[in-house]
Amino acid sequence: MSIKLLLNKKIDDFAKDYPEFNKETVNKKFLFFVIFQILKDLQLEYDEIIDGIIDAPYDCGIDAIYVFSAGELIKEDETLDLQISKEGILKMQLIQVTRDDGFSESVLLKLKNAIEDIFNFEKEINRANEYFQKKVDLIRKSWEYCFNQGSINQIEIELVYATLSNTRVNKSVLKIEDKIKQYLNSQQLNFVKLKYIGIPELYKIISEGSYEKEIVFKDVTQYAESYNPKLTGFYGLVKLKDLLEFLSDPDGEIIEKYFEGNVRDFYGISKKVNVRIKETIENSESRINFWCLNNGITIICGKANQLGKKLKISNFHIVNGCQTAHVLHNYKEYLENDDRSEILVKVIQTDDEAVSNEIIEATNSQTAVSPISLRSNDLIQKSIEDYFLRNEIQPLFYERRINYYRRRNKPRNKTVSIMKLFQIFYSIFSKKPSVARGRPAEAFNTNYDIVFNQNYDYDSYLFAFLWYSKIYNLNRNEIKKARGKFMPLVVKYGQFHLARIAFSLAIQKDPKINFQDKNNAFTVNKEYLLSLINNENKLKIFYESSVEILKNCIKKSYGKNKDLILSYNLFKSDELDKDINKELIEKFRKQKEKLRR
Numbered sequence: 001m002s003i004k005l006l007l008n009k010k011i012d013d014f015a016k017d018y019p020e021f022n023k024e025t026v027n028k029k030f031l032f033f034v035i036f037q038i039l040k041d042l043q044l045e046y047d048e049i050i051d052g053i054i055d056a057p058y059d060c061g062i063d064a065i066y067v068f069s070a071g072e073l074i075k076e077d078e079t080l081d082l083q084i085s086k087e088g089i090l091k092m093q094l095i096q097v098t099r100d101d102g103f104s105e106s107v108l109l110k111l112k113n114a115i116e117d118i119f120n121f122e123k124e125i126n127r128a129n130e131y132f133q134k135k136v137d138l139i140r141k142s143w144e145y146c147f148n149q150g151s152i153n154q155i156e157i158e159l160v161y162a163t164l165s166n167t168r169v170n171k172s173v174l175k176i177e178d179k180i181k182q183y184l185n186s187q188q189l190n191f192v193k194l195k196y197i198g199i200p201e202l203y204k205i206i207s208e209g210s211y212e213k214e215i216v217f218k219d220v221t222q223y224a225e226s227y228n229p230k231l232t233g234f235y236g237l238v239k240l241k242d243l244l245e246f247l248s249d250p251d252g253e254i255i256e257k258y259f260e261g262n263v264r265d266f267y268g269i270s271k272k273v274n275v276r277i278k279e280t281i282e283n284s285e286s287r288i289n290f291w292c293l294n295n296g297i298t299i300i301c302g303k304a305n306q307l308g309k310k311l312k313i314s315n316f317h318i319v320n321g322c323q324t325a326h327v328l329h330n331y332k333e334y335l336e337n338d339d340r341s342e343i344l345v346k347v348i349q350t351d352d353e354a355v356s357n358e359i360i361e362a363t364n365s366q367t368a369v370s371p372i373s374l375r376s377n378d379l380i381q382k383s384i385e386d387y388f389l390r391n392e393i394q395p396l397f398y399e400r401r402i403n404y405y406r407r408r409n410k411p412r413n414k415t416v417s418i419m420k421l422f423q424i425f426y427s428i429f430s431k432k433p434s435v436a437r438g439r440p441a442e443a444f445n446t447n448y449d450i451v452f453n454q455n456y457d458y459d460s461y462l463f464a465f466l467w468y469s470k471i472y473n474l475n476r477n478e479i480k481k482a483r484g485k486f487m488p489l490v491v492k493y494g495q496f497h498l499a500r501i502a503f504s505l506a507i508q509k510d511p512k513i514n515f516q517d518k519n520n521a522f523t524v525n526k527e528y529l530l531s532l533i534n535n536e537n538k539l540k541i542f543y544e545s546s547v548e549i550l551k552n553c554i555k556k557s558y559g560k561n562k563d564l565i566l567s568y569n570l571f572k573s574d575e576l577d578k579d580i581n582k583e584l585i586e587k588f589r590k591q592k593e594k595l596r597r
Contacts, residue, residue, distance in 0.1 A: 061110025438572025
């Protein structure tokens with residue numbers, strides 16, 4: 001069987017996991033498949049991946065755009081100064097996918113022209129579709145923000161060109177790539193690389209699951225205690241150039257997935273501590289003392305086998321040393337012929353997740369661990385994870401541990417993070433979609449116990465996620481058809497609100513759900529509500545009614561204040577939640593009056 005046939009089988013398997021894409025064209029299915037594979041190691045929600053896809057007429061030859069700061073996705077509806085790290089790298093990723101049997105000059109020329117348009121502030125983007133325009137606006141605002149902060153040198157551009165090709169990239173295509181690089185350099189932008197992904201590269205990405213690698217020590221010492229068999233340690237000095245080889249792929253590029261366990265992404269060379277590491281590397285006399293001037297690298301792994309001075313480690317993550325590793329990589333030319341400079345490497349083998357979390361927190365003590373990570377080992381979180389896996393409706397994957405199921409290639413549409421489940425639950429049952437959308441971190445910290453409680457009916461978590469997913473998929477089909485002053489905003493930014501309204505329409509009342517009360521509206525209607533999950537016709541009716549209600553509420557807000565700017569900020573307003581409450585109460589009152597007649 002050829003590799004192309006194997007790849008087609010993978011695409012068919014993908015379609016089974018994501019049946020919502022079955023109505024799409026062959027080209028569109030391939031596009032979704034490729035983008036999901038490219039982004040599979042990133043901590044992105046299903047709807048965040050979908051939102052970055054701009055493939056439509058007049059997309060200027062770019063199918064998807066994503067902007068990241070210090071590894072975190074930048075969203076167009078959030079304030080930039082709260083999203084862009086002043087010390088982290090700002091990465092702009094632009095993706096083009098075709099089913100062509102080769103890498104085309106014409107496709108790359110379109111990409112080149114689009115890039116020159118995007119990074120030319122004097123040029124208006126008025127011949128592209130609105131989704132492309134919004135992403136361009138995000139890129140330009142992010143670029144301008146970094147320029148004003150004096151950190152424009154920390155912007156990186158990564159281009160990805162994927163095809164169904166088995167052929168190599170020809171010289172004429174590479175010449176166009178050089179022109180793209182020259183243009184970006186003239187704009188003071190750091191062009192990382194243009195990744196060409198053909199069938200072999202794509203199949204390699206798909207096949208990546210568990211992995212192992214060897215690291216060579218000068219001398220390695222094993223540490224173990226009989227009273228704690230779950231924890232074994234190895235430590236010793238490793239040549240800097242050998243460490244770089246361990247961390248890099250065959251092309252010499254650093255493998256970012258190794259750093260998923262690190263609480264900090266790379267901050268860039270301008271960070272004070274990284275400047276000092278750089279200066280040590282550049283000075284041959286200082287570099288020889290690197291082992292005692294640097295804290296070294298800490299690695300956690302599931303399995304480690306010692307073979308003399310080599311250590312073969314499986315499924316590992318670097319939990320401390322991200323800054324050091326990236327600076328070494330950026331200045332690797334100083335290390336190529338250096339056999340003397342070394343670094344301390346510590347490898348910890350454990351399957352105990354609590355121990356792993358404790359190590360991560362201890363080795364990164366200078367950086368606060370997020371409140372979400374600190375809650376991941378709560379009993380309620382473990383219980384929800386187990387319940388999602390074993391429920392009778394369908395196996396679902398609750399990602400209380402960052403990227404745990406994503407790394408295992410579980411479908412994104414069946415995977416939900418702690419924060420996303422909190423937002424969904426709080427929107428639907430506490431009637432606070434605007435708060436969940438606009439101030440999620442604040443809401444999580446102050447209302448955690450209202451949402452996550454060991455005594456609640458776990459079907460409520462299951463229902464909330466499935467309900468939101470169904471409403472989201474109905475909404476996704478409407479986004480690109482939306483027209484008028486209000487409709488595009490409603491379907492683009494009102495997903496939490498629509499799920500909340502549709503739930504109330506389903507039970508024909510609008511109470512806050514108190515799960516401590518055994519006779520709460522969810523429990524009383526549970527059997528009926530769960531049956532609705534697969535009733536597409538009724539769900540569509542609830543969805544369409546929800547759209548009209550939300551649109552009316554937005555119109556009223558706009559009518560009260562003509563100076564109000566129609567933007568995503570409307571969906572973060574407490575006033576909108578109050579207007580929805582009033583609208584539903586009035587609707588149900590009128591329905592009761594009709595029944596009395």
